[in-house]
Each structure stands twice: as structure tokens, then as C-alpha cells.
Amino acid sequence: MGLAFKEETFxxxxxxxxxxxxxxxxxxxxxxDKYMYSVNIEPHVKGKPGSVLEFPLDIDExxxxxxxxxxxxxxxxxxxxxxxxxMMDAQWDVLELIMESLSRDYPEQFKLTKDGNRWTWxxxxxxxxxxxxxxxxxxxxxxPFEYVGRQIQGDWVILDQREGTLFADAGIVTxxxxxxxxxxxxxxxxxxxxxVPRATEIGVMDRALKFMMNLQLGEPVRRLNWTMTLNPxxxxxxxxxxxxxxxxxxxxxxxxxxxxxxxxxxxxLFRLPRSNGIVFSIRCYLISLNELATYPRWAKRFHxxxxxxxxxxxxxxxxxxxxxxAVEWLSRYDDGAPLDIGTHPE
Amino acid sequence: MSTVNxxxxxxxxxTPLVKHFTLVREDGQAFPPFSGGSHVVVAMDIGGRIHRNxxxxxxxxxxxxxxxxxxxxxxxxxxxxxxxxxxxxxxxVLQITMPxxxxxxxxxxxxxxxxxxxxxxxxFMSQLHDLKRNGFEYELHYAFRSPEHGAFSxxxxxxxxxxxxxxxxxxxxxxxIPAVLSRQPLGTHVYVCGPAPMVNAVLEAAxxxxxxxxxxxxxxxxxxxxxxxxxxxxxxxxxxxxxTADMTLxxxxxxxxxxxxxxxxxxxxxxxxxxxxxxxGEIFHHDHYLSDAEKSSGKKILPCVSRARCTHMLLDI
Amino acid sequence: MERGYRIRSKPNYETLVWKEKxxxxxxxxxGAGGMAVLxxxxxxxxxxxxxxxxxxxxxxxxxxxxxxxxxxxxELQVFDTQMEALYAFYRRLPxxxxxxxxxxxxxxxxxxxxxxxxxxxxxQESEIVKQLSNSLSRPVYCVHCKATTxxxxxxxxxxxxxxxxxxxxxxxxxxxxAYMGLMxxxxxxxxxxxxxxxxx
Numbered sequence: 104m105g106l107a108f109k110e111e112t113f114x115x116x117x118x119x120x121x122x123x124x125x126x127x128x129x130x131x132x133x134x135x136d137k138y139m140y141s142v143n144i145e146p147h148v149k150g151k152p153g154s155v156l157e158f159p160l161d162i163d164e165x166x167x168x169x170x171x172x173x174x175x176x177x178x179x180x181x182x183x184x185x186x187x188x189x190m191m192d193a194q195w196d197v198l199e200l201i202m203e204s205l206s207r208d209y210p211e212q213f214k215l216t217k218d219g220n221r222w223t224w225x226x227x228x229x230x231x232x233x234x235x236x237x238x239x240x241x242x243x244x245x246x247p248f249e250y251v252g253r254q255i256q257g258d259w260v261i262l263d264q265r266e267g268t269l270f271a272d273a274g275i276v277t278x279x280x281x282x283x284x285x286x287x288x289x290x291x292x293x294x295x296x297x298x299v300p301r302a303t304e305i306g307v308m309d310r311a312l313k314f315m316m317n318l319q320l321g322e323p324v325r326r327l328n329w330t331m332t333l334n335p336x337x338x339x340x341x342x343x344x345x346x347x348x349x350x351x352x353x354x355x356x357x358x359x360x361x362x363x364x365x366x367x368x369x370x371x372l373f374r375l376p377r378s379n380g381i382v383f384s385i386r387c388y389l390i391s392l393n394e395l396a397t398y399p400r401w402a403k404r405f406h407x408x409x410x411x412x413x414x415x416x417x418x419x420x421x422x423x424x425x426x427x428x429a430v431e432w433l434s435r436y437d438d439g440a441p442l443d444i445g446t447h448p449e
Numbered sequence: 450m451s452t453v454n455x456x457x458x459x460x461x462x463x464t465p466l467v468k469h470f471t472l473v474r475e476d477g478q479a480f481p482p483f484s485g486g487s488h489v490v491v492a493m494d495i496g497g498r499i500h501r502n503x504x505x506x507x508x509x510x511x512x513x514x515x516x517x518x519x520x521x522x523x524x525x526x527x528x529x530x531x532x533x534x535x536x537x538x539x540x541x542v543l544q545i546t547m548p549x550x551x552x553x554x555x556x557x558x559x560x561x562x563x564x565x566x567x568x569x570x571x572x573f574m575s576q577l578h579d580l581k582r583n584g585f586e587y588e589l590h591y592a593f594r595s596p597e598h599g600a601f602s603x604x605x606x607x608x609x610x611x612x613x614x615x616x617x618x619x620x621x622x623x624x625x626i627p628a629v630l631s632r633q634p635l636g637t638h639v640y641v642c643g644p645a646p647m648v649n650a651v652l653e654a655a656x657x658x659x660x661x662x663x664x665x666x667x668x669x670x671x672x673x674x675x676x677x678x679x680x681x682x683x684x685x686x687x688x689x690x691x692x693t694a695d696m697t698l699x700x701x702x703x704x705x706x707x708x709x710x711x712x713x714x715x716x717x718x719x720x721x722x723x724x725x726x727x728x729x730g731e732i733f734h735h736d737h738y739l740s741d742a743e744k745s746s747g748k749k750i751l752p753c754v755s756r757a758r759c760t761h762m763l764l765d766i
Numbered sequence: 767m768e769r770g771y772r773i774r775s776k777p778n779y780e781t782l783v784w785k786e787k788x789x790x791x792x793x794x795x796x797g798a799g800g801m802a803v804l805x806x807x808x809x810x811x812x813x814x815x816x817x818x819x820x821x822x823x824x825x826x827x828x829x830x831x832x833x834x835x836x837x838x839x840x841e842l843q844v845f846d847t848q849m850e851a852l853y854a855f856y857r858r859l860p861x862x863x864x865x866x867x868x869x870x871x872x873x874x875x876x877x878x879x880x881x882x883x884x885x886x887x888x889x890q891e892s893e894i895v896k897q898l899s900n901s902l903s904r905p906v907y908c909v910h911c912k913a914t915t916x917x918x919x920x921x922x923x924x925x926x927x928x929x930x931x932x933x934x935x936x937x938x939x940x941x942x943x944a945y946m947g948l949m950x951x952x953x954x955x956x957x958x959x960x961x962x963x964x965x966x
Contacts (some may be wrong), residue, residue, distance in 0.1 A: 636888030
């Protein structure tokens, strides 16, 4: 597997771009012209070779730069990593999941050798190598979940299952769509999702919780979620809202194609073996409207989704200020002709 | 629900009524590690009908080479435990599910009190590994009928030392549940597994002493009680299914090819829960999953253990 | 930032009533919260042992210490500051047994300071009966600088540490014991709506 990692930034000069291959494999989330919040969970089974679903955990051309951006965010705000004391078994579970998955699916980049509990981990793209004792916190330079969480794209939250619900008791969160780990850590499922509009009312959250509590070992699931971000910025946290919030004032028809990004989250859930916890991975894919419109079918579909979006969702996703501009920008790709169902680019 | 074929590598007669089975994967691969208190569901082909029983995993959770279960021969069994005792030999092949945990340790707890009765000791055999690995404070209280029926008691005595307390009924040793519960410091969790009267006694004592519900944990798998035959109508598959006296509703649905997803098959996990759309009679709820309000509403049923007396019950399946 | 939907993380408060099933009872109250304790003692007195920790009300708060001393007697301990009372409470936790029931009354800041201490002993806030005393004032966590400003009575407040103008959201963290405060004029510096007292 040849993976060429790009040198790029997700802040300041924003040099992040998608290659033609990356655009083509983008997980476009809209099979139909209408969108409403739903559970839409499916088994996380192997997808087509080359797609973001080929392996349980996807590594792409942005890996090195994304991990570097994560390190910057963590250095400026160590509170983006948090783990309550009872989560140590779950931390090792997640370390095992990530190391085994990457070394199996990307053997040229990641190597894991085991001699009983003595493990050696090599991460060639980031130049990391450590030998440690599995289960012994003191044998790693930091807590196992933070150690491995810094070496994987996306945000990770570990859920503890008790009292008939799930608690978000650990996380490493640096590329979130406007929610705060420091604030939400320790919350139960319903408290955590409290700000999602129209979801509690229609029972979506109850059904999703029931489903997740029954998640089986070895049978991970996934769903796609989406929002929009201005500039290819991973860290759209409430903590740094003063840094990125003002961008909403400067979107015009001229710059929308470049600055407005569709942000798709591939969310995957794995039952953890030793702790019986669940790890929730939120992997973010960004694509500018210009890049998206290289496949006019996608631009046309996205135009229809955005045009008819419920005002509560516009508000919740923070799209209100630039929504009209984005819709107008996309409208030139929409001739009104029907589109067949499916997320394919052509 | 993913399953795996296992071969019985060893069988040990632990007590006059209990056998310990060591299972290895038929494909030679490693099992996943698991969490203490987990169980697997063993599928047995008994005379052409697939019979499924849940058994707690007993071994060390990080032993990925073998899984261990123990089976007590039940006096009034529909055949599952008798089959395991009489028909399964070393070398036999069985099918098991991946581990599921409905009885895990609450890792926020400051102390853990384990109360076992008879074969109810099995989930604690794996939980003890988790307790020791995490360095948690615990005590074990294990009651059984007579010295020869104390499965694994010698092993527990040597591994747990003073933290293990044994109560042998034939020697007149009684476990005083309220006394044990009334001396526990804040942040203690109690876990009970054993015969229904013991489980109920622990739940009742904890309630009387003012223990919050979320500090009290129990596991009971109910052997599905038999009863009179009844018929159900299925709304989505538009058919009628007869549940004979020696069959559960879940088995009848599976035989008809319309079985819902299921896990523990003992009324504990709720996975097979069905909505009851219409009913002209009475449901006999035998599960530990639905709330009392849900049970009395007559709108839900767990087909793995519950039955009905009716002429018309329309299920949403 | 006006949001047209209800946020479910907001805690519910109730009226203090003795729990019938218990091994012991521990009541903690501050200032105006003393009234809830007086009301509790109007109910039939439980048979189990009772302990009351009370923080005297200061100049801005009501003080019920004299009435409580007469009514509660030996079971009462009175403190001059919240810090002293919470420390005394915390030191007693290791000796308490399961089955001890907890009751707290005071401002939201006080209630959640106590809940955080109890959580160290795996007593969850859902196990503690909580009654809000006569103020709706809120502790507000600044999501930007992480400081918590106690006793906020307005829709928008200046953070006590970084001075940013924070909009007080309904989203509540039990772990922090505070509501989320988010900078109101981040997108348009200086554009701050009228500040009104809405949590008197």
C-alpha cells in the first residue's frame, strides 16, 4: 500500500487540500434529496478497496499533518484529553484495538510485535517507537489512551456502560464539531446529547442507546453525520470559538467555493473486550465546495439538502449566517432534473 | 450474532452435579479477551432442535487460548444441562456466541461484595481476576449445600484468603445477608448470583438498608418455564405460529423462520423484546428485564422466557 | 445564541423529604437552604441517626442557625464558611456506611460543590436529594478559560477570570457542577445584547 502523506496545515494559512484520489473516496453522506436527523446505523463491515471503509480504521494522505495538528491543539489545551480514573481497563482495550488494526491493515507504516505482555510498537510515519508492558501504565510515557489517541486521526470517546446507560468517561477530542470534552466528560448518553434538536423528542436517542447497549464484541457499527466548516479547520471547538466564529461573517459568492467545507464524520463504535466499554470514534473528512463540485452530481444533491434544511438544524449546526450564500453558490450546479438514489460521485 | 465453533478440550467433574468444560476454538485461533461476569450462549443440537443455554465464563479474561464454563445438572431441565452432562464428551464440537456481559463490575466502586449461591459462583470466577488486576477492595461470600457441593471452594480459599467466606448449609452455617450489607463503607457495590430466593433476599436487604439501586447488581438466567400451548399472530410476516407446550415462543418463531435477534435467551438482556399490538388474554412474564409497568401494560413480551394464555396475540414482527 | 429547544442536561431539583429506607441521614445546607432543613424537621423524624451540617448565612443570605440550633439540637453542626462545612463533611465520609441518605439545600453552586465531594466516594448525584434555596443563581463555567463564576443571576455575565462576556447556556455539566458559558460577541466583537437578570 503506497500512502503519500501530505505536508499541510489546518490553521493559519490553511494549506489543506484533497488530492483527486481523496476527493473520489470522500464519504459523501446524502443518498437522497432530503435530510433529517436519524440513527442510520449499519454494521461496520469491510467496504470496497480504496474506499474509506476498506479497513476498520482508515488512514489517508492527511494522517501525518492531522496528527501534527492534534499535537498543537493538545499542547495549547491539555484538557482536550480527559479520562476518569475508572477507565484504565478501557484505555488498554483501545490501545490494543488501534495498534492491532493499524499494524494488520497498514503493515508498511505500523508494526506491532508481542513477546507475551512485552509489546513493541513502531509508527514509521510519525517516527515513534516504544517497547512497553501491556497493562502497566508506568511503561508508557503517558496514559495508554492518550499515547495511542495522538497517533490516530479523528476524535475518540470511551463510553462506560452502567446504570442502564452509557457515560462518556474518557476522550481525546481535537477535531470536534463544536462540543467540549472538558465540559461533557462524565455525562450520561442523554445529558451528552441534550443539545441535539428534535432528536430527544422523536425518541431517536432512546432507540440509539438501546441499540448501542446491545453492541456485540467483534461486531462494530458505523454511521455518518455531517456539518459544515469554514476553512479546513479541524479544531472548531467551543473553547476556540473566538478564533473561528468570526469567519462566518466573511463568506461571499466569490470565496465560498474555497472556504466553505462539507464536514463528514464517519462515526464507528466498537465494543471493548476487557472493560465491556464502547469506544466511539469520530473521524472527520473535509472537502471544499470547489472540490465537491468536481463531481456535479454531489453539488446538485448537496444543493437540495441544504436548501430545505430545517431551521433548527441550521441553527444547531451553526450554518445560519452563510447558508444563503452556500445555497446560491451550489444552485448553479442544480438543473432541477431528478437524481437517482445513492451517494456515488458519477 | 456471530458465533464460533469450539471443541471440548477437557471435562472435569467438579462436584457430583457440576462439570467444568474447557473449550478451544475449532479453527485454532485465539478467543478475544473478555470482561469478568461475561457469558456465552452454547447452542446444542438436541434431537434436531437447536437448544441454547447461557453459561458464565469462568477463566482468566486474558486467557485467549481457552474459555471455561461450568454446568450444573438441573433436576427439571428441558434437556440443555442434561445434554451437556450426558452427551458432550472431550472432542465434542459445540457452537458458542462471542462473550456478552450483563453482570460487569462497576469500576467506579470503592469496594465490591460478591455473594454467590451454588453454581452462581461461576461469574465471580472471572470477576475475581478483574478485581485483582485492578487492585480493588472486595469480599466474597459463597453459600452452598454441603461440603461436596462447594464447587471451586478450595481454589477460592487459596486464592482469596481471608476475603473469602464460606457458608455450608449442611453444617448449619448461614449467610446473614443484612449483617454483611449493613457494615459496608460508602461506595460499595454488591453483586449477587444464585438461586432466586437468595437473589431476592439480597435485593430486599439492600432496599431496606437504603442502598441506592445502582449499587446493587444481580444476574439470573431463567430456564424458560413450560406451559400450555398457545397461538400468536404476526403482523409483519402475516402468519400464525403455534407455540407448543415444550417450546418457547422464541423457539417457535425461529422454527417458523421469523425469529427476532436474541442474545441471552434467559430473560436478562432484552434483545428479543417484541411489541404486542393486540391481546385478548394474559401474558406470563418470566423475565428480569421489563419494568413492572411495562409488564402490566401488556404491550411488550420477551419471547425467550415468557408465555401467554390467549386466543389472539398480535406481535409486531 | 437563542435556542428554540429545551436542553435535557439541566438538573431537576425537588423538596427535601426523609427517605423511609435508610441506615442514616446526612443533611447539608447553607444560608437560605436552612429553611428546607426546618421544613424537613416538620416531618416525622426518622428512626435512624441524623447529622446536619449548616453554613451560617452571611450578610447577603438568610441565616437560620439560631432556629436550627433550637430545633435540631445535638445532631447539628454549624460552620461560618462553606469551606469549613464541606471539609467537615468530607472528613466524615470514610466512616459512613452504605445506606446513608444524603440531602442538600442551598444555591446551585453550593449543591454541586457538595455533590463533587460525594462523588469521590462513589455517591452519585442521583442518590442525593437536592433542593434549591431561594435563588436561581447559577455557577457558570467559561469554556474558553475554564474558570467557574459562581452565583450568576443574569443571562450574560463577565467571566470572573478572563472577563469575556459569556452567554449562559442551559447545558449543565454534573462533573463540573456548572452551566456552560460561551463568549457572546465572538463573531461580532462588542455586539452584546442587553444584560438582564433572569436567574434572581
